[in-house]
Amino acid sequence: MSITEQRPVISKLEQQELRRLLAENKRIDGRNPLQYRNIRVQLGYVEKAEGSALVELGNTKVLAAVKVGIAVPFADTPNEGILIVNAELVPLASPVFEPGPPSEESISLSRYVDRSIRESKSIDLSSLCIVPGRSVYSLYVDLYILDYDGNLIDASLIASVNALGITKMPKYVVEGQAIKKTDEYFKLELKDHPVSLTYAFLDDKYVVDPCLSEEYASDFTVSMTVKSDDRFCAIQKNGGGMISPRRVIELLERSLELGKELRTVAYRQLTGGNG
Amino acid sequence: MSITEQRPVISKLEQQELRRLLAENKRIDGRNPLQYRNIRVQLGYVEKAEGSALVELGNTKVLAAVKVGIAVPFADTPNEGILIVNAELVPLASPVFEPGPPSEESISLSRYVDRSIRESKSIDLSSLCIVPGRSVYSLYVDLYILDYDGNLIDASLIASVNALGITKMPKYVVEGQAIKKTDEYFKLELKDHPVSLTYAFLDDKYVVDPCLSEEYASDFTVSMTVKSDDRFCAIQKNGGGMISPRRVIELLERSLELGKELRTVAYRQLTGGNG
Amino acid sequence: MSITEQRPVISKLEQQELRRLLAENKRIDGRNPLQYRNIRVQLGYVEKAEGSALVELGNTKVLAAVKVGIAVPFADTPNEGILIVNAELVPLASPVFEPGPPSEESISLSRYVDRSIRESKSIDLSSLCIVPGRSVYSLYVDLYILDYDGNLIDASLIASVNALGITKMPKYVVEGQAIKKTDEYFKLELKDHPVSLTYAFLDDKYVVDPCLSEEYASDFTVSMTVKSDDRFCAIQKNGGGMISPRRVIELLERSLELGKELRTVAYRQLTGGNG
Amino acid sequence: MGESITLFSEDGKRSDGRSLDELRPIRIKVGVLSNAQGSAYIEQGRNKIIAAVYGPKEALPKHISLPDRCILRCRYHMAPFSTTERKSPAPSRREIELSMVLRNALEPLVMTWLFPRTVIDIFIEVLQADGGTRCAGLTAAVLALADAGIPLKGLVAACAVGKADGKILVDLNDLEDKYGEADMPVAYNPTLDGITLLQMDGIMSKEEVEQALSLAITATQKMHKMQVDALRERFSVQRREV
């Protein structure tokens, strides 16, 4: 059962300050409303994973790691590999995260990242079949939130795509009924470089890449994932509040502009700086 | 761990009224002590289920639906199909139902309905074997309580038997090692039409088919399931209190009388009005 | 998440008394600090189990029972049988035990007993293979705490080893692909007779085989498991507090002395009195 | 997989005979349960969904309550028999997400400040699923709130729009949902010009999203009328009963 969340009280003063600044198109950390925080990407952070990336978006820290295995395919997609995205909001990262089974927030986060990767066709799952109906590759993308200062969605997608982008796949050979792992590896092919852009709304204003106090003060957020070809592959409004259709269309426009820029920065190491 | 339940407080006034009326062989809704409420049966309510029935017993509403699948038989009954009865007391139906894993009340309800169907041999499970020891039909009977105004047991058994009575079974063919579903169906054969009769005891009086306020005011209830041949296949005392052996024998007698009548009404659509 | 446990308050008076006595090398039940309580072993208590023993250590009562089955071996040990130790701290035994999934206390207890049996090589798991990679014996050792008066570890290990010591293994024969149980049995061979020795520390003093009030009053306990050849196969400090290296070495010495004695008493019936 | 599935007939009609901007047959009834404070039932295509509301009532345990407004609890749940394959009754990750999304879509409509320290429970049970259950469930849940007499700023109606075989269409059925290119559930209130639920998955260009959004607005306006009619019927019945 989903229950109205109790956000930590940010002092009235801080709320007023955020709104006062925003009226002048300013933000608490000096950014302008459509500016992202600094992004730092560390590829291959977890050597035991087949692919991994530690992403810092300002003070938000997300570690994504890919584990590759083999599995029986789902009955309705016997020729496709399996992609599973799982997010752990470990209590290390924030006083509001609690140990225990995945919260709705963590489920929602991982499902959004999953959709962004899956619908953008960044991974060609049909290329991950070993024996149709019997054995396919499984890709577990585990997201670990280490420090929570807002905008988990954008940071998590950047971390996931970076981790997938360097994932090395163990080669398997089929010997009769048995499937054997070899010592060889091949590179997982990344077909797209989607980015998510998240906007937080305060009254009638909005900012991109909200930090935590902006997230807490906001009425709701909207996330939009844009593919390299400028098409959208996921949208999600999170939180209460209402948005007008006109505003949605404005955000689509904004996302095309901002997406290009973000993609270049976020995947510089993957693409050799060519976005 | 089972814990003394906290029944909603019915006002002292209402309790006194129930008892006062009962002393004159009357009931709060105008029925006489041995009278059932109106029964309405809607067959085939859920088209996606192989069989289903929505039953209203006064204001109590129970939806039963049968899903047919194939499964590996239990090791000790390799030649028998599998029958599973599951009851969901969804919180929609009453302020006392809570979301979460099945409560003891829901388990007890589904187990009683299961016993009534199983022991009455209404379904010949040995006719539901496809390949002995390997593949048998599985029948999931899911009970969904939509509105709770007392006497879930009798309503649930009526709904289940009606749903089973119209269940169409997909035909499977064995091709070598594989088992394939065909487009053909056959009718599940219903061997009996059991009815359960539930009595609520208030002091030394009792009423059949208690409504919710009678159930809450009662000391305990006794349910008895009667087969078409007038034999009993399940009995259960629920709730605290004591009953004398003499009373039990009286209830057996009552159940034979009332059972015939109830069966005719409850299964009219199944049997073409011949009970 | 592990949380500081709330021990039942033992009255200040009782605590003072325990300490006062200990200063004189005495204990509340008249024992000297290095004396075990009386041990009573009843072999074969549960006839339906392949092996079982009820052990009383003073007022502490532990029932261990072994169930033998066949299972698929773990992938990394295809030629070894499976040993699983599980402890149930049933609420019958103490007001501090609660029904529900295994507590950290119960997990820690069963894991210590498991290590003691496994590392001592009391059971040769490689002798429990039926068909390599496919079928091996599984030994479930279930510990049932019936009355809790301290020192569960030592009592549980004694009960487990006694139960294993009389376990009769059903013989299986391989017939083509199938594995069939026969009516014949063979004796499970017990290769060692490990004993655990548990010390409770109060300030700078310690006692062996603490009763419950000593356990509650203590700062921490240390358990050491000794094999028949005087080597150690498990050590565990439980609870807070600090112990000096010198003390640890003293306990090693003590355990060799006490272990011999305890082994003779604890396994008298198994070994025909020869330890 | 989708290649062999035909989503459109030769004359451009959809698999169930509808045109691109045509809603499935919808039947709405308000006040269908006796125990709940408010309830509503919706059929949309083969969807069959009941929503019920309990509250406002004291929020227990106390630490979940808020001093200045009521809180909402929402459960979206599918009956085990609602889908082609039997579904386990335990809540799936999808059901947990949708419970949150639906709560978020209802919360801005409720005048929560009127009922401090209380809780309103909203239960949505999908008895039969046929594509677009979150939207149909939301359309019913709003009516259950209204039926419970809870002051609302307005209603929302919800409808999925999307894309299939390159065409933008409204009120996707199960087949179009599964084999189409994009699915975008939208909940909209025409008076307040406000969207309270917006999700999308699949692939659409900016122009396609805009076009789909516009279809959604037209569709939810139609549904809004049906909601009003259903409420009117409900209250006229009650008046007659009184």
Added chain:
Amino acid sequence: MGESITLFSEDGKRSDGRSLDELRPIRIKVGVLSNAQGSAYIEQGRNKIIAAVYGPKEALPKHISLPDRCILRCRYHMAPFSTTERKSPAPSRREIELSMVLRNALEPLVMTWLFPRTVIDIFIEVLQADGGTRCAGLTAAVLALADAGIPLKGLVAACAVGKADGKILVDLNDLEDKYGEADMPVAYNPTLDGITLLQMDGIMSKEEVEQALSLAITATQKMHKMQVDALRERFSVQRREV
């Protein structure tokens, strides 16, 4: 399946040599545990069951307490090794049902109004199961309550009756339970002429149920005497100890 199982020998004796109305050997001991306020142990055939009682004690969390009487909590649990195949220690649906049925069978015996706002915990652990565990467990649990000094209106003894190979019989063993035609557990207090537990599954005519019920009454009366003897022994021991 049952065809090849022989439940009766040629001379009409049951598989374990008993006549139709004969109980299995029963051994009862009261006061077997040191921590529990009250406890009792029963062997009936190969059944081995311990019951323990804690309380009355403060009911926590407070919202479970009742202002005018104590509440009961009851857990019926089977040890993993109690059955032929190892049983998972997690409570099964059967154990959850029986915990409720046993609580219901004990509740009318306890003078609950003497201990408002408190709780009494009753734990029944089946160490070895041999048919009729709920009845044997109940017979022991009542004694554990008495041993704990909790004022009771009376004791009940419990026994399963039933039908096998067309014959009505008492105190079914595992085999008769499994392969017989009907099983009817009954708990009865002769002084109050009251049945507190009654279940039946299987098939019996009205006359057969009546006949079985009458057998149950005779059997539980015998068991009642054993219960009283066990209590007497317990208290005489205590007296000697004092």
Added chain:
Amino acid sequence: MGESITLFSEDGKRSDGRSLDELRPIRIKVGVLSNAQGSAYIEQGRNKIIAAVYGPKEALPKHISLPDRCILRCRYHMAPFSTTERKSPAPSRREIELSMVLRNALEPLVMTWLFPRTVIDIFIEVLQADGGTRCAGLTAAVLALADAGIPLKGLVAACAVGKADGKILVDLNDLEDKYGEADMPVAYNPTLDGITLLQMDGIMSKEEVEQALSLAITATQKMHKMQVDALRERFSVQRREV
């Protein structure tokens, strides 16, 4: 199984080139997270572990609090990707045991009486595991406590010692842990001459345990210096920032 594994090269060096009493390369950093009150990061061999501390803060629900001191909560957790095979994120029995063992190892260091009725939360997340994670995690957790400004009686450093191929060695790596004969994790404070964590499994004689213990003491003394250095660096950075 272990026969074919070579734990020592011909010149007596260990599989990773170390001598028997040589620690793996260790890198420690204090103050690595922004939300936690205190945090520390450790690399030891290929182990990568973060520890974070929240508190002291009000202990809720109240019944868990103690009137005369603060309580500790501790969670040791392995990331799903930390091991060769992916690990389920649900806590395993091993993780539950280690959470307790680590809490017990930290509790005697904290001046708990200074913060009655409060709770301190300690989270240890293993991002990559390479043998000896409980010890490395503990070494980091103590620093996270210090970083959070919680008054401690002293630090402990922890290190596993053990036996492989008949030799006693320090700071076992994954291979030695798996194929060696014994593993003994020890946490030690040199000033107080106190061991707060002591476990052993495997087989060792009394003399071997003594020898291993002595190796552990030397090793933890070295690590203690690294801890102090890491704290000094942290506080000098802070001073510069001020």
